[in-house]
Amino acid sequence: MDYFLQQLINGVTLGSIYGLIAIGYTMVYGIIGMINFAHGDIFMVGSFLALIMVVAFGVTAAMPLTLLILVLLGILVVAMVLTSVWGWTVERLAYRPLRGSFRLAPLITAIGMSITLQNFVQLSQGARNKPVQPLISGGFTLMGGDGSDGSFVVQLSYLQILIIVVTTVLMIGFTMLINKTSLGRAQRACEQDRKMASLIGVNVDRTISLTFVMGAALAAVAGLMFLLYYGVIDFYIGFLAGVKAFTAAVLGGIGSLPGAMLGGLLIGLIETFWSGYFSVEYKDVAAFSILAIVLIFLPEGLLGKPEVEKV
Amino acid sequence: MSDLVSESRLKASFKDSGIAALITLALSFMLIGMRTEISIGGLAVDYRWAAVAITVVVVFAGRMLLNMYVWRPETPRTVTFRTVLLGLSILAALVIFYLVDRFLGAVAGLSPARAIESNDWLWILLLLALAVVAAIVATALLGLAEKRAAPTGPGAAASIKAGLAPLGKWLPLALGLLAVAVPFILIEWLGSRGSRQYLDLAILVLTYIMLGWGLNIVVGLAGLLDLGYVAFYAVGAYSFALLSQYFGLGFWMCLPLAGILAACWGMILGYPVLRLRGDYLAIVTLAFGEIIRVILLNWYDFTGGPDGISGIPRPTLFGIEFDRGDDGFAALFGLQYSSIHRIIFLYYVILAMALVTNFVTMRLRRLPVGRAWEALREDEIACRSLGINTTNTKLSAFATGAMFGGFAGSFFATRQGFISPESFTFIESAVILAIVVLGGLGSQIGVVIAAVVMIGGFEFFRDLQEYRMLVFGLLMVIIMVWKPRGLISTRKPTIGLKRRTGISADMVQEGQG
Numbered sequence: 134m135d136y137f138l139q140q141l142i143n144g145v146t147l148g149s150i151y152g153l154i155a156i157g158y159t160m161v162y163g164i165i166g167m168i169n170f171a172h173g174d175i176f177m178v179g180s181f182l183a184l185i186m187v188v189a190f191g192v193t194a195a196m197p198l199t200l201l202i203l204v205l206l207g208i209l210v211v212a213m214v215l216t217s218v219w220g221w222t223v224e225r226l227a228y229r230p231l232r233g234s235f236r237l238a239p240l241i242t243a244i245g246m247s248i249t250l251q252n253f254v255q256l257s258q259g260a261r262n263k264p265v266q267p268l269i270s271g272g273f274t275l276m277g278g279d280g281s282d283g284s285f286v287v288q289l290s291y292l293q294i295l296i297i298v299v300t301t302v303l304m305i306g307f308t309m310l311i312n313k314t315s316l317g318r319a320q321r322a323c324e325q326d327r328k329m330a331s332l333i334g335v336n337v338d339r340t341i342s343l344t345f346v347m348g349a350a351l352a353a354v355a356g357l358m359f360l361l362y363y364g365v366i367d368f369y370i371g372f373l374a375g376v377k378a379f380t381a382a383v384l385g386g387i388g389s390l391p392g393a394m395l396g397g398l399l400i401g402l403i404e405t406f407w408s409g410y411f412s413v414e415y416k417d418v419a420a421f422s423i424l425a426i427v428l429i430f431l432p433e434g435l436l437g438k439p440e441v442e443k444v
Numbered sequence: 445m446s447d448l449v450s451e452s453r454l455k456a457s458f459k460d461s462g463i464a465a466l467i468t469l470a471l472s473f474m475l476i477g478m479r480t481e482i483s484i485g486g487l488a489v490d491y492r493w494a495a496v497a498i499t500v501v502v503v504f505a506g507r508m509l510l511n512m513y514v515w516r517p518e519t520p521r522t523v524t525f526r527t528v529l530l531g532l533s534i535l536a537a538l539v540i541f542y543l544v545d546r547f548l549g550a551v552a553g554l555s556p557a558r559a560i561e562s563n564d565w566l567w568i569l570l571l572l573a574l575a576v577v578a579a580i581v582a583t584a585l586l587g588l589a590e591k592r593a594a595p596t597g598p599g600a601a602a603s604i605k606a607g608l609a610p611l612g613k614w615l616p617l618a619l620g621l622l623a624v625a626v627p628f629i630l631i632e633w634l635g636s637r638g639s640r641q642y643l644d645l646a647i648l649v650l651t652y653i654m655l656g657w658g659l660n661i662v663v664g665l666a667g668l669l670d671l672g673y674v675a676f677y678a679v680g681a682y683s684f685a686l687l688s689q690y691f692g693l694g695f696w697m698c699l700p701l702a703g704i705l706a707a708c709w710g711m712i713l714g715y716p717v718l719r720l721r722g723d724y725l726a727i728v729t730l731a732f733g734e735i736i737r738v739i740l741l742n743w744y745d746f747t748g749g750p751d752g753i754s755g756i757p758r759p760t761l762f763g764i765e766f767d768r769g770d771d772g773f774a775a776l777f778g779l780q781y782s783s784i785h786r787i788i789f790l791y792y793v794i795l796a797m798a799l800v801t802n803f804v805t806m807r808l809r810r811l812p813v814g815r816a817w818e819a820l821r822e823d824e825i826a827c828r829s830l831g832i833n834t835t836n837t838k839l840s841a842f843a844t845g846a847m848f849g850g851f852a853g854s855f856f857a858t859r860q861g862f863i864s865p866e867s868f869t870f871i872e873s874a875v876i877l878a879i880v881v882l883g884g885l886g887s888q889i890g891v892v893i894a895a896v897v898m899i900g901g902f903e904f905f906r907d908l909q910e911y912r913m914l915v916f917g918l919l920m921v922i923i924m925v926w927k928p929r930g931l932i933s934t935r936k937p938t939i940g941l942k943r944r945t946g947i948s949a950d951m952v953q954e955g956q957g
Contacts, residue, residue, distance in 0.1 A: 168723050178475070185474050188487045218470045230925045237669045238928045240723050241881055244671070245920025248874060252914035257476045266486060372870070376734070379727065414742040421731035421738075428724050429716045 135276045135285045140409040141402070146293045146362065148401020149300035153355035154378035155385070155393040156307065157220075157348025163324050163388035164344050165232070170243035171223055173375015174250035175349050179216035179356030180366050181254055183208055184263055187360070194268050201268065209357055213350040220349025221342055223250075229338065247371070255368040264365040269295065296358045303354060304394055307347075311390060320344060324388070373417060377404070380424040386437020395435060457511035465504040472499050616889055623650075623795055627788045643787045647794055647859065649899045651852055654798040656879040656891035658848030661805055663877065664886035665814065666841035667821030668718070669726040672733025673876055675713075676706040676846040678868035680853025682740060685753040685863055695759035695858045699851060706850025707843040714842040718835055733873055740865040752864025756857050758786065759793060790859055797855060801848050802888055808844070817841050821886075871913070878920050 154176050161169040186192075186208045192201065227242040272290030311317035319340045322330040331337045359374070360366055381400040385392025403423060408416040427434065477496040480487045626646055630639035655677065662670045683702040687693045693701075717728045740747050747753070758766065766773045766786035773785055808814040816837045819827050828834055857863050879898060883890030902912050 168727060182474055184487075185478050185480055185489065188480050189478055189489045215470060215474065218467060222467060222471060227921045227925065231928065234928050236723065237667075237726075238924055240669060240726060241877070242921045242924045244874060244877070245917045245924065248871075248913060248917030249921065250917075252911075252917060254475060256910060256914060257472075258479055259481070261482065263480055263482075263487060376727075376731065383724075383727075415738065418735050418738050421735045424731045425717070425728050425735075428720055428728050432720065432724065 135287045136409070138276065139285070139287045140405050142287070142289055142293060144402035144405035145398060146296050146401070147405055148381075148398035149296050150355045150358050150362070150397075151374070151378045151381045151400050152394045152397025153300055153303065153351045153358070154374060155381040155397045156304075156390065157352050158379050158382040159385070159387055159389065159393040160320075160344050160348050162382070164320060164341055165228070165239075165327075167228065167239045168243065168379065169228075169345075169348070170240060170375070171227075171246035171250060172348065172352060173371035173373075173378065174247045174254075175216060175220050175223065175371070176352035176356050176359075176374055176378075177366070177368065177371030178219050178250060178254065179212055179349070179353030180360050180370065181258060181263075181356075181368075182212040182215050182353065183357040183360050184265065184366060185258075186211060187265055187268070192268060193266060194270060205268070205357075209354065212357055213353045216349045216353035216356070217346040219250075220345045220352075224342055224345040229341075247375075251368055251371065258368065260368065262365050262367050265360065267292075267364055268361060292361055296362065299354065299358070303351065304390075307351070308390060310347075316340070316343060376424070377420045380420055380427070383424065383432075383434055384427050386434025388438070389434070389436045392434055392436035457508055460511055461504050461507040464507040465500050468500050468503040469496070472496050619889075619892065620799070627791055631784070631788075637784075640784060640787060643784070643791055645900065645903050647787070647791050648903075649895055650791070650794040650798050651856060651859075652876065652879060652895040652899050653892055654794065654801050654852045654855075655849060655876045656883065656895050657798065657801045657805060657888065658845050658852065659876050659880050660845075660886065660888065660891055661808070661817075661848070662841055662845035663880050664884075665805075665809065665821065666817040666838060667885075668838060668841065669723070669877075670729045670842070670845070671726045671870070671873055671877065672729035672731070672736075673845070673849055674868045674870070674873040675729075675733040675736040676710060676849030677853040677856065677872070678736055678740065678865075679706045679709050679846075680850030681857040681863045681868075682747065682753075682853075683850065684854035684857045685756050686747070688757050689753060689755075694757055695854070699854050702854035703847040703850045706853065707847040710843040710846025711839055714839050715835075718838040718842065730870065730873075733868075733870060737865050737868050740868070748864075750864060750866075752862055752866070753857075754862040756861050756863065758861065759790070759858050761789060794855055794859075797851055801851075804844075805888065813837065813840055818886075875916075878916060881920065882923050 154172065157172045157175070158169060161167065161172070190204060190208070192204055192208070194201070196204070223246050227246045228239050231238045231242060269292045270290070272288050272293070274286060275289055276285075276287035311320060319330070319335045320343075322333075322335050323337055323340050327337055330340075355374075359370070377400055378397065381396035382393050383396070384399055385394070385396025400420060400423070404416050404420060407419040411419075473496050476499060477491060477493050479490045479492060481490045482488075627639075627643060630642050630646075633639070634642065655673070658676075659670065659673050662668050662673070680702040683705045684695065684698040687698045687701060688695075713729070713732050717725055720728060741749055743749065760766075761773060764773050766789060768781050772781065773779075773789075779785070809818070816827070816832050817840075819830075819832065820834060820837055824834060827837075856867070860867075875898070879891055879894045882898070883892070883894030898916070905912065
């Protein structure tokens, strides 16, 4: 039971990170119907930007708590802004010129962009693992005392709380943005009918760009969280995280925001429980298999709308 | 010439380039300018502002040039176009200069290998002459193309194509003959010791050509994007390796088995996923490729895990081994033993396999199933309404492609003598896909050219090896944006009505052309 609880906590934390990345996939798919294969690498870039700032500002756990939180917040904002610029540039260079081209063309450029980003970061930052010291340590012990009697200790760390809280806040904010603001309205309009939206005065190109920007900003948040949670990153993290987040988006129903969050949580839980109870080696196989199974048997996902094929 | 460049144009270009430079600055100042290095007590930042400055300047200058000389559709291409021509010609000349310098120098056995360093004025003169000729030819060709294009307008491309048609007819034959002659030419020039590395490279290139042709059936003909093609390559390689390890079977016995197994895997995978839409299919194939790799990596008892399988038998020529023994190839044919014999043999094996792949593909394109593949690529809904069983058609393309992947995989295993999951990563799939995409989806000769240029280029610029994947990713993007149909785009159906109707740009854009 206590082992289960610990896995549950870990799974929810991991799932929050996947959910944040999955939103980027789902929004882009919703609006232009393409799989932004490079999104995982945008997440990786965000993570690296956060890492560079953490190292450059000399952020350590020894800082006073308020200062630490302020600095991390500052890093988060700057990383979000710069990663957004990356997201915008990728869209501008690789996808916009191909809008209206045949369906697989943007997917191929997306793969090219993904390779480019990975190798760019590998070249500019080096291929080795980049470890950072844990910045936020400690937490609540929920069960099992201090572990002196040999029982299993269930811990909820401050970092996990932070990740879950930040994710929840961002997701609520995001849902409001999509549902309440004029930008969200424009996005939903583009999603339904791009031509019609442009006829009634929606700047379609700008809306699509902003979608990429928002997705990239959320990926940057996920990048910082990933860095804090695992303490080590390399240029290749984007591939696996990207595929898992994409799985999450598909599982939840691609194009649906709540679906992405739900899918992220589920994938996080499945992965943690799989490695907790079965085998760690095959945890990536689990994610990939779920992707294949969901796509084959439930292509519209849990919360998605069935797609109507139009001639 | 300057009167063509209006002042407003200059201003606009300047502004645009400035914005691009600013964005580049925002993108690069951290990732390029601040490199995190491992030092005592954790990471430290190594500042490299000069690199950022160079990047920004290069982007600004490049964008400025593009703005001024390339992206200006409103002015007639007169003097400026000539300037671009000249620039291109100079570029072509430089490239040829470099290639000839590196290649001829090595071939002629100069020391130092590069002619330009040999201080031999005759060689340098020859190089210069070649470069100048190349420049003139390039200018003339491009100018001719322009002149032909000018009066006919939209039909210009057709007239150029018509001019190149005889070339297209003879090129494959010439290339084939060249491929057959390559080992002898190399040995004649470089001796058996010196030619080994080039022969190895040729074998590698041919392997990729075969893989490219195999994938071309799936992606180019049937229009199914397969991101996990390397899985079938792995299935082929491991089938052979495991069959030989557990049952002691030889290469020729395993080759068909490996192909069949890979085709079966193609069907097992394909059956459930082929009703998915194109991009979903791509992702599922990617997932499948990774699953195979992870399983190979972790099933230690059976596949050897990360240690791989070694001691894979070499191929034999009708039972004759290529070894030093009394009944080895050299002894039987009265030759002096040399390890190059086996390399040459491997070269011809892969050449034959590749040619078979090509032959089968070309014939299949003329069969109903090949026609159905192409029809499917062009319009799936129309296909369905005409009564083509799309699932079976897709499945046959998938399995055929997988089979050739399996053949190539088993050749790879026998050539290396050792395989491990390391060789079957996603990047490998991406390289093969890039060969198909860059060569032009569906074009057989395009695959050859793309494979030679890319794989040969990789080896050629070995000094710049760390940049190669970056360049290669960028090329994928640039070529897709610039020419979505690939560099050599012969996506016209194999069969058509007598009267060829031009497909309008709108149709192409909608994905129907």
